[in-house]
Amino acid sequence: MSSSSRLSSILLLFLFVFTLITASEGNFYENFDITWGGNQRAKILNGGQLLTLSLDKTSGSGFRSKHEYLFGRIDMQIKLVPGNSAGTVTTYYLSSEGPTHDEVDFEFLGNLSGDPYILHTNVYSQGKGNREQQFYLWFDPTKAFHTYSIVWNPQCVIFMVDNIPIRVFNNMESMGVPFPSNQPMRLYSSLWNADDWATRGGLVKTDWAHAPFTASYRNFNANACIWSSSQSSCASKSTNSLQTTAWQDQTLDAPGRNRLGWVQKMFMIYNYCTDFKRFPQGLPPECKRSRFL
Template sequence: MFSSNGKMLKLVMVVALVVGVPTAYGAGDFHSEFEQTFGDHRLQISGPGNKDLSLTLDQYSGAGFRSKNEYLYGRIDMQIKLIPGDSAGTVTTFYLTSDQSTGKHDEIDFEFLGNASGQPYTVHTNVFSQGQGSREQQFHLWFDPSKNYHTYSIVWNPKLIMFLVDNTPLRVFRNYENHGIMFFPKNQRQRIYASLWEADDWATQGGRIKTDWSKAPFKAYYRNFNIDTSPNGAWMNHDLDANSRKRLKWVQKNYMIYNYCTDWKRYSQNLPPECKHAKHN
C-alpha cells in the first residue's frame, strides 16, 4: 500500500454505471479511489499537487495499482509515457478486468510491449468474455510513445469496445449478439488496473530479445486520470463517425501488425464468428 505521505494520481478517465458508489468523479484523490497492488517503493507519486505517478521495474519486481471500485461500461482516458531507450522484455499495461479467480472473467486490455533501442513499441489489445480471450490485434504507433505523454482510451458501452490513441481509433470490437454471437463482456463489473512488469519470455519479438538489466531500473509514467460515471455520458452512444472511420482505416492499413481475424494458420478450421462482421466496422 502507499506510504502515509502518499500522493495523488493525475490521470483523465471516464467510467460508468457503478453499483454502490457515487455516480460522478472529478480528477480526484488517488488514495480515495485506487490502491497499490504490488511493488512497494517502486510506485511513486510526485510533482506539484502530488499528481504524477511512476512505476519502476528492476531485477526484483515491477509495480502496479488498481481501482478500489468496479465499473460496468464507460469511457476511460489515461495519459502514459512509456520507457525510453531499450525497453525489451518489459510490459506496461492499462486495462480492465473482473475477478479472475472465477475462471470466467471479462477483460479489456491495452498492453505496451517494449523493444530494443530504435525499434517501435508493440501495442497489444485483447478482449476476454467469460474467461475466453484470443481476440488480439497489435499495432505500432505513428510517434515515439516514450518522448511525451499520450492519451490512451477505452470506450465500453453495450454496443462496442473502442480502443483509441489521442482520440484516433485503433480498433473497434462490436457486440454481435443480435447475430447470435455471444462473445462480449457485458455483465461483469471490472476494476481498472495498470502495471509495469517483466515478460522477456514472450514480450519482445516472441521472446527472442531478452531484458538488458544493465539498463534498469525501467520507468513508466502515468497522469491525467478522471472518472465521470454519469449515465448520460457521451460514451453510451459513442461510435464511429465519418472522420473517425477514415482514421481507423488509416491506422489499420499502415500500423496494424497482427489481426486474429486474418490468422488462418491459428484458426485453420474456422475463424472466430465475429470476424465475418468485423470488416464492416
C-alpha cells in the same frame, strides 16, 4: 468597492475554487491503490497528480482503481519506459475477476533502443480471449505523454489513442459471440518483466544494466458508471464535472471510421481475424461480420 470590482472579485474567487476542484479530479491517491511493488517501486507524486511504476531485477509494480465500473469512458495519459525497454511490458486494462472474467487490454511491449514499441490489444468475454490485434504507433510513446482511452458501452468497446480509434469490438451476442456486458471491471496497470515472450517472441531478453525501468501516468479520468456491490447497481460519475455521458451510446461516425481505417491500414501488424493458420477450422464468427474489430 464598485459593482464591477465586486464582480471581478467574485469571478476570481470562482476561478480559484474551480481550479482547486479540478486539480483534485483524477487524483491518484483518491482513485487508486498500489497493489504490488510497494512504495519503493510504485510512487504517487505531485500531490496525487502523477504516478510512476518501476521495474528492477527484484520486482515490478502495479496499481488498480478503488472503484469498479460498468460501462464508461476511461482515459489515462501514459509515458512509456524510454531507451532499451526490451523484455518489459507495461499494461493498462479493465478486468473483472473469476474464471469467466471480462477484460479489455492495452499492453505495451518494449523493444531495443530505436525499434518501435508494439501496442498489443485483446478482448476477453466470459473468460475467452484470443482476440489479439497489434499495432505500431505513429509517434514515440516514450518522449511525451499520450492519452489511451477505452470506451465501453452496451454497443461496443472502442480502443483509442489520442482520441483516434484504433480498434472496435462490437456487441454481437445475437450471433453467439460473448460480449463484456454484465461484469463490473476495475482499471489495472502494471510494469513487469516478460522477456520469455514480449520482445521478438522471447529472443531478446531484458538488459538489467538499464534498470530501473520506469513508466509514468497522469490525468486519469473516468467518465463512467461506478458499480455499487451493496446495491447491485451503478451511478454515472465523472472525475471531470464538465463531461457528459455521451459514451453511453457512442459508436463510430463516418470520420471515426475513416480514422480507424487509416490506423488499421498503416499501423496494424497483426490481426487475429486474418490469421487463417491459427484458425484452420474457420475464423471466429465475429471476424466474418465486421472489419472493425
